[in-house]
Each structure stands twice: as structure tokens, then as C-alpha cells.
Amino acid sequence: MWLLLNPDLTINTYINEPRDIKIDGISHPKNIFTLWNDDELNGIRLYKIVRGAAYDPILMECVKTEYRKAGKVYEEVHTLKKRPEAKPRENETLKMLKDSLALCTSRMDELTKAITELESAQVKQK
Numbered sequence: 080m081w082l083l084l085n086p087d088l089t090i091n092t093y094i095n096e097p098r099d100i101k102i103d104g105i106s107h108p109k110n111i112f113t114l115w116n117d118d119e120l121n122g123i124r125l126y127k128i129v130r131g132a133a134y135d136p137i138l139m140e141c142v143k144t145e146y147r148k149a150g151k152v153y154e155e156v157h158t159l160k161k162r163p164e165a166k167p168r169e170n171e172t173l174k175m176l177k178d179s180l181a182l183c184t185s186r187m188d189e190l191t192k193a194i195t196e197l198e199s200a201q202v203k204q205k
Contacts, residue, residue, distance in 0.1 A: 080128040081112065081120070082146060082153050088124075090146065100125075117151035131155035138162060 083092040083102065094100070097112035102123050111120070117127060129152050134141070143158035 080130075082126045082128060084124040084126065086124070091124075093128075094125075121151055127152045129154045131157045134159055 080096075081094040082090055083094060083100070085091045094112075097109040099109050100107050100111075102125075105123075107123070112125075120126065126148075128146065129149065131144070131154065134157065138161065139159040140162050141157045142160050145156045145158070146153040147156055148154075
């Protein structure tokens with residue numbers, strides 16, 4: 080990844096992959112990105128980007144990305160914000176299973192009570 084800077088050294092374009100490019104009226108083939116050294120690229124205001132520190136996008140949110148000159152390259156710097164903790168959501172299948180289990184449990188209690196009553200009735204008959 081590279082940055083193309085304007086003559087006033089502000090960022091003009093972010094370049095994700097090598098491509099043919101025209102700078103100051105001069106066309107350059109895409110292989111300059113791999114064949115030229117940093118000094119040659121910097122001479123036409125192209126700067127390599129050094130990726131910033133990795134972060135977990137589930138836990139952190141990138142609220143701002145900046146590029147800071149670090150010698151012959153630009154460093155990618157992220158401003159991160161901790162994401163609020165997600166409240167666990169009960170999926171519908173799990174909820175349905177829990178409801179079914181509760182229903183089965185209450186029916187089991189009713190069935191146990193009925194069996195106990197039948198057994199008591201049989202004991203009284205003897």
C-alpha cells in the first residue's frame with residue numbers, strides 16, 4: 080500500500096495495489112511499486128505505508144486512521160475505542176428448547192403426582 084502526496088505534501092490518493100499511475104503528467108507502469116526503492120518512489124511523492132498495529136475488531140472499533148511520516152515511509156496509526164460489551168442474545172432455537180423443557184418438567188411433576196395418587200389408592204384398596 081502506498082500514498083501519493085500532492086506537491087504540498089498533503090495526501091492525494093491511497094493506493095491499495097500496484098497500478099499504472101500518472102504523476103505530474105508522466106505515466107509510470109505499475110512495476111515501479113516493486114522495482115523502485117523508497118528514495119526513487121519518494122522522489123515522485125509515492126510513499127510506502129507500514130501497517131499499524133493489529134487489533135481485534137470485535138473488541139475495538141477504529142474511529143480514526145491517520146498516516147504519519149516515519150522516515151521514508153508513512154506509518155498507519157489507528158485511534159481505537161473499546162466497543163460496548165454485547166449483551167448475549169438468546170437465539171430462538173435455544174429459547175424454544177428451554178420453554179419445551181419447562182413444559183416437560185411441569186408435566187412430569189403432574190405425572191409423578193398422578194402416579195403417587197394411584198399408588199396410594201391401590202394401597203387403600205388392599
